[in-house]
Amino acid sequence: xxxxxxxxxxxxxxxxxxxxxxxxxxxxxxxxxxxxxxxxxxxxxxxxxxxxxxxxxxxxxxxxxxxxxxxxxxxxxxxxxxxxxxxxxxxxxxxxxxxxxxxxxxxxxxxxxxxxxxxxxxxxxxxxxxxxxxxxxxxxxxxxxxxxxxxxxxxxxxxxxxxxxxxxxxxxxxxxxxxxxxxxxxxxxxxxxxxxxxxxxxxxxxxxxxxxxxxxxxxxxxxxxxxxxxxxxxxxxxxxxxxxxxxxxxxxxxxxxxxxxxxxxxxxxxxxxxxxxxxxxxxxxxxxxxxxxxxxxxxxxxxxxxxxxxxxxxxxxxxxxxxxxxxxxxxxxxxxxxxxxxxxxxxxxxxxxxxxxxxxxxxxxxxxxxxxxxxxxxxx
Amino acid sequence: xxxxxxxxxxxxxxxxxxxxxxxxxxxxxxxxxxxxxxxxxxxxxxxxxxxxxxxxxxxxxxxxxxxxxxxxxxxxxxxxxxxxxxxxxxxxxxxxxxxxxxxxxxxxxxxxxxxxxxxxxxxxxxxxxxxxxxxxxxxxxxxxxxxxxxxxxxxxxxxxxxxxxxxxxxxxxxxxxxxxxxxxxxxxxxxxxxxxxxxxxxxxxxxxxxxxxxxxxxx
Numbered sequence: 001x002x003x004x005x006x007x008x009x010x011x012x013x014x015x016x017x018x019x020x021x022x023x024x025x026x027x028x029x030x031x032x033x034x035x036x037x038x039x040x041x042x043x044x045x046x047x048x049x050x051x052x053x054x055x056x057x058x059x060x061x062x063x064x065x066x067x068x069x070x071x072x073x074x075x076x077x078x079x080x081x082x083x084x085x086x087x088x089x090x091x092x093x094x095x096x097x098x099x100x101x102x103x104x105x106x107x108x109x110x111x112x113x114x115x116x117x118x119x120x121x122x123x124x125x126x127x128x129x130x131x132x133x134x135x136x137x138x139x140x141x142x143x144x145x146x147x148x149x150x151x152x153x154x155x156x157x158x159x160x161x162x163x164x165x166x167x168x169x170x171x172x173x174x175x176x177x178x179x180x181x182x183x184x185x186x187x188x189x190x191x192x193x194x195x196x197x198x199x200x201x202x203x204x205x206x207x208x209x210x211x212x213x214x215x216x217x218x219x220x221x222x223x224x225x226x227x228x229x230x231x232x233x234x235x236x237x238x239x240x241x242x243x244x245x246x247x248x249x250x251x252x253x254x255x256x257x258x259x260x261x262x263x264x265x266x267x268x269x270x271x272x273x274x275x276x277x278x279x280x281x282x283x284x285x286x287x288x289x290x291x292x293x294x295x296x297x298x299x300x301x302x303x304x305x306x307x308x309x310x311x312x313x314x315x316x317x318x319x320x321x322x323x324x325x326x327x328x329x330x331x332x333x334x335x336x337x338x339x340x341x342x343x344x345x346x347x348x349x350x351x352x353x354x355x356x357x358x359x360x361x362x363x364x365x366x367x368x369x370x371x372x373x374x375x376x377x378x379x380x
Numbered sequence: 381x382x383x384x385x386x387x388x389x390x391x392x393x394x395x396x397x398x399x400x401x402x403x404x405x406x407x408x409x410x411x412x413x414x415x416x417x418x419x420x421x422x423x424x425x426x427x428x429x430x431x432x433x434x435x436x437x438x439x440x441x442x443x444x445x446x447x448x449x450x451x452x453x454x455x456x457x458x459x460x461x462x463x464x465x466x467x468x469x470x471x472x473x474x475x476x477x478x479x480x481x482x483x484x485x486x487x488x489x490x491x492x493x494x495x496x497x498x499x500x501x502x503x504x505x506x507x508x509x510x511x512x513x514x515x516x517x518x519x520x521x522x523x524x525x526x527x528x529x530x531x532x533x534x535x536x537x538x539x540x541x542x543x544x545x546x547x548x549x550x551x552x553x554x555x556x557x558x559x560x561x562x563x564x565x566x567x568x569x570x571x572x573x574x575x576x577x578x579x580x581x582x583x584x585x586x587x588x589x590x591x592x593x594x595x596x597x598x599x
Contacts, residue, residue, distance in 0.1 A: 134594065137591070137592065137593065137594040138594045141593050141594055156594075157595075187583075187584035187585075187586060188586060188587070188590060188592075190584070191586060191590070191592050192592040194592075195592035195593065196592070206447060206448065206449065207448070207449040208449060208451075208452070208455075211449070214583065214584070215584075218584045264447070265446065265447045266446075267446065268442065268443045268446035268447050269443045269446075269447060269451070273443075273451065274447075277449075277451060277452070
């Protein structure tokens with residue numbers, strides 16, 4: 001795959017179209033999302049990320065089921081989540097579900113861990129939101145071992161202990177799915193991502209850039225501190241949000257009612273203020289190219305760019321048109337522009353193939369070392 | 381500790397000019413005067429005063445409630461407030477309590493922003509009958525945020541602006557000028573000992589004892 005991955009993410013909201021007053025049924029919206037994901041591959045995008053929620057108006061409670069279907073319907077699309085709740089899901093079930101998905105998808109799987117921001121989900125799943133960070137830390141410590149050790153004995157604070165437990169199926173080719181840690185503000189999660197040498201995804205779509213410059217800068221610095229490479233080699237992903245028409249005023253006019261009524265920021269800041277303060281870009285494809293080609297100047301060269309395209313009640317036809325513009329006009333130019341002057345040391349976006357190759361290399365190096373040790377022993 | 385302290389004045393008056401701002405300015409002047417006070421010249425410190433008019437930030441405050449982030453102007457005001465040595469909060473009393481705009485501003489602050497902060501509380505109103513709102517509404521709000529609240533609060537009713545400041549006229553302890561002076565003295569004493577404005581803040585400071593693997597990773 002390419003140096004950088006471009007894709008889309010969805011939170012799976014079922015929102016009224018403010019221009020028609022029509023709200024899709026769950027059945028309709030689920031089918032639409034499957035169409036959108038497959039269209040992402042058709043227009044040359046690399047990644048589809050699906051959110052996890054456990055309350056209306058969201059439908060995606062079981063992402064690996066949906067991604068399993070998409071694995072069979074696609075051939076190159078990287079399937080991932082935005083996010084998988086590391087706090088309220090049992091880490092054992094996450095280990096099993098994603099290893100299974102990895103086998104079905106031939107390795108085209110990674111996942112993004114998040115804590116979740118819906119208060120009642122914690123008590124619904126028997127947890128306490130005040131323990132959000134400790135849950136994310138402990139659950140991931142277990143998940144990390146379940147994919148790397150065939151037999152795990154484990155005891156923690158939040159789930160029942162394990163003795164002699166083997167999570168099946170074992171990860172494809174013995175290599176765990178790549179993990180991104182998503183956070184919008186917690187340095188603890190940036191620290192965790194840096195400690196493990198995992199990816200850090202800053203979903204920066206609702207907040208100003210300065211905040212994320214600091215947070216990503218912190219992650220990069222800690223990545224280097226923990227010895228995984230230089231700060232420039234840390235694995236960074238960013239969110240984005242765009243709406244495009246050939247004529248930029250048409251884009252603004254068409255998107256404004258969706259913006260003004262959107263669940264997250266509707267009835268608040270003006271479209272103009274929000275566009276100035278966040279990565280939201282509403283205009284011509286060239287305006288989107290200019291804005292997103294500049295992201296690396298703010299955050300450093302990075303590995304994954306995901307766009308929120310399907311939300312706020314936008315109709316299927318519009319979303320598919322947006323994907324056409326994104327995949328055919330915007331991303332090809334961004335790939336070229338972001339490849340220019342990309343430092344040699346900047347890693348490509350991790351894939352199953354690259355992780356398998358790295359694991360084989362590490363094995364070979366370990367073997368060579370033990371070989372030379374035994375040679376030495378013979379000489380002595 | 382430097383010889384300069386930073387004081388932020390937060391005023392929630394809605395009209396322009398407002399008596400709330402008038403009270404805020406009187407309090408700020410009195411605190412600055414007390415800090416540079418002559419009774420012990422060696423201890424005199426100068427003060428820099430920043431005034432935050434919440435009316436000017438009203439749109440940003442509402443947007444912050446809805447989106448979760450502060451637009452640049454509001455963010456700058458919050459950052460300066462957090463790094464102050466003391467804060468004077470003045471609100472009009474509306475229907476028995478602080479105004480909605482005032483509370484909305486407090487609600488967008490980080491819950492730790494005022495922890496340990498010396499604060500002086502004051503309010504304006506049409507009649508003296510609401511003066512206890514400072515004690516049953518304002519003080520508990522700042523106590524719950526772990527601010528260090530000066531014992532004297534200052535309430536100015538419309539009538540106070542026409543009073544002589546004659547002690548005998550007020551059974552409870554002085555006219556408006558005396559109450560301002562007493563409260564200013566209390567805040568100045570707290571501000572004088574503060575090193576908040578010269579502290580280096582690390583927004584990424586991890587909680588004490590934090591480990592990225594928790595206590596269960598190294599088994």
